[in-house]
Amino acid sequence: MSFQSKSAARRLLLPLLALWAALLSTGCLYAPVQPWERDLLAEPEMLPAPDPLETSLDEHVYFSKETAHGGAGVGGGGCGCN
Amino acid sequence: MQLNTLKGAALLGAAVARLLGPQAALAVDLTGLEVEQATLIYQEQGRIGVVEPVLQLRMPLAGEKKLGLRYGFDAMSGASPNGATPTVTHQTFTSPSGQRYSTASGDLPVRSFRDQRHALALDWEQPLTRTLGLNAGLNASFETDYRSLGVSLSLRQDLNQRLGTLTVGASVSEDQLKPKGGLQEGLGSYQDSPTGVSSGAKHIQDALVGWTQIMNRRWLSQVNVGLGWDAGFMSDPYKGVTLVDSQGQPVMVASRSRMVNERRPATRARRTLYWGNAVHLGRDVLHADYRLYQDDGGVKAHTVDLQYWWKPQSGMPGLRLRPQLRFSRQSKADCYAHSMLATTFDATQPAYLSSDSRLAANSSWTFSLRLDLPEAEWGHLWVKPTYMLQRFDLDPAPVGVQGDIDLVPDLKVWMLTLGIGTRL
Numbered sequence: 220m221s222f223q224s225k226s227a228a229r230r231l232l233l234p235l236l237a238l239w240a241a242l243l244s245t246g247c248l249y250a251p252v253q254p255w256e257r258d259l260l261a262e263p264e265m266l267p268a269p270d271p272l273e274t275s276l277d278e279h280v281y282f283s284k285e286t287a288h289g290g291a292g293v294g295g296g297g298c299g300c301n
Numbered sequence: 302m303q304l305n306t307l308k309g310a311a312l313l314g315a316a317v318a319r320l321l322g323p324q325a326a327l328a329v330d331l332t333g334l335e336v337e338q339a340t341l342i343y344q345e346q347g348r349i350g351v352v353e354p355v356l357q358l359r360m361p362l363a364g365e366k367k368l369g370l371r372y373g374f375d376a377m378s379g380a381s382p383n384g385a386t387p388t389v390t391h392q393t394f395t396s397p398s399g400q401r402y403s404t405a406s407g408d409l410p411v412r413s414f415r416d417q418r419h420a421l422a423l424d425w426e427q428p429l430t431r432t433l434g435l436n437a438g439l440n441a442s443f444e445t446d447y448r449s450l451g452v453s454l455s456l457r458q459d460l461n462q463r464l465g466t467l468t469v470g471a472s473v474s475e476d477q478l479k480p481k482g483g484l485q486e487g488l489g490s491y492q493d494s495p496t497g498v499s500s501g502a503k504h505i506q507d508a509l510v511g512w513t514q515i516m517n518r519r520w521l522s523q524v525n526v527g528l529g530w531d532a533g534f535m536s537d538p539y540k541g542v543t544l545v546d547s548q549g550q551p552v553m554v555a556s557r558s559r560m561v562n563e564r565r566p567a568t569r570a571r572r573t574l575y576w577g578n579a580v581h582l583g584r585d586v587l588h589a590d591y592r593l594y595q596d597d598g599g600v601k602a603h604t605v606d607l608q609y610w611w612k613p614q615s616g617m618p619g620l621r622l623r624p625q626l627r628f629s630r631q632s633k634a635d636c637y638a639h640s641m642l643a644t645t646f647d648a649t650q651p652a653y654l655s656s657d658s659r660l661a662a663n664s665s666w667t668f669s670l671r672l673d674l675p676e677a678e679w680g681h682l683w684v685k686p687t688y689m690l691q692r693f694d695l696d697p698a699p700v701g702v703q704g705d706i707d708l709v710p711d712l713k714v715w716m717l718t719l720g721i722g723t724r725l
Contacts, residue, residue: 257518291590293471
C-alpha cells in the first residue's frame, strides 16, 4: 500500500469511527433485545456460519490459494496445500 | 435411498433401545443425528483438479452436549507450478523422482502430480454452566508427503442477559512433511542439493479472542482478534526460483536453466482482525464480513465477503438462493520474486527467496450462487457453482524479453459443490 493511500485510509477511519459511535449512542444501531424478541435472530441463516460444512470446504480453497487465512475461529486442521 | 435407510436404522435403533432399557437407549438411539454430505469438484484452468467428498455427522447428546465427526477425502491431480519463470525458449526440468519434463516457450512451467488426502475432525461441544460453554476439537490430515495433527479448545461465556458472548480459543497443530527425494538445501541448486534429511516439521499455534453482540432485533455482529505463530520448515520443497541474465533469459548451466530451491523464513507471526455481521432484512438475510490479515513476512491482506440469503415467498419452505461476492487483496511477501537477476543473487546472497505466486501481491475475486431446494421429507439438497479469479502484480518489473511474456498468468478456477443432508 502506498504512503498516500495509507494516509487516505487514516483520514477515512476517524470520521467512520465517529459516525459509528454517534449511531450507537443515539440508539439507531444498538437497541437491547428482550428474549421474546429474538425470533429473527434465531433463524438458521443468522448464524455466523449457517452451514459449517460448506464453510470448511470454502476455507480450504482460500487457504490453498492465498497467504491470509483464519480470523473467524480456531482449529480446522492443517494441509500440505500451502 | 441411503438417507431413508439411515432414518430406518434410527427408528430400529430406538425401538431396540426401548426394549433393552435406558442404559442401552443412551448407546444406540440415533434420534436427532444430523447427517450432511457435500462434494466439491474443483478445477483450475490448465492446472490442478480436485474432487473432495466430505461427510459430517452431528449427534446431540444428553445435557445439551454435541458430538461432531467430519471425514473428508481429496483426490488431487494435475499440474502445479514448479516456481520456474516462463521464458521465450523451451525448458526442461527433472522432478525429484528423476523424471524429465519440459515446458513450451511462453508457458508457465508446471510439474504433474497426483495425491490423496484423508482428513478427520472430531468436535465436542458441552455447556459447563448455564452461560458458559466449551468446545474441543481434534484434527488429523494425511497425504502422501504431508501429515497434520491438531487440537483446539474454546470457551464461550454469555454475558449481559445473553446479549453478548465472549469467546476465547486456542489451537495447536504439529505438521510433518516428507517430500519425495528428501529435503533440499534452501537456495541451493534446484532439486540437486540434498540435505540428507528426509522430513521437516512445522509447528502452528493460534489464539483468538472474540466478542459477539446482538446489536438489535435484526443485527448480530462479531469481532475477533487472532494471533498466530508458525515455526519450522516453511518452504515448499518442490518449488524453485529461476535466475536470469540482464536480457531476462535464464542463465544456462549445463544446458539447463539456473535455478535455486526456494527458501522461506523459519518463523512467521500472524495477526487477524475479523468483523462479521448478519443482518435480517425482514425476510432475507445479509452476511457482510471483513478480515484484516498481517504477518511479519510482509503480507497484509484485506478480505470482504458478502452473502445474500434470498428466501422467495414461494410457499416452499427451505427454498433459498444465495449469491456471494468475495474480494481479497494482499500485498507481496518480502521474500517473493517471480525470478531474480543472477548478478543480484550472487552479489546480495538473499536470506530468503520464493517465486510462489501465493506470496505475490494479488487480487482474488470469488463469485458463487448457492441454491437450496425446498425441504423434502427425507432432508434437503443444495448446489453451488463458483468461479474464482486471481490476478497477480508483476514484481519485480520484468527485464529484457520478460516484457514479452505473461510471467505470472491469472489463475481461473471453476468449482461445483453439491450438498445433501438430513436429520434422523
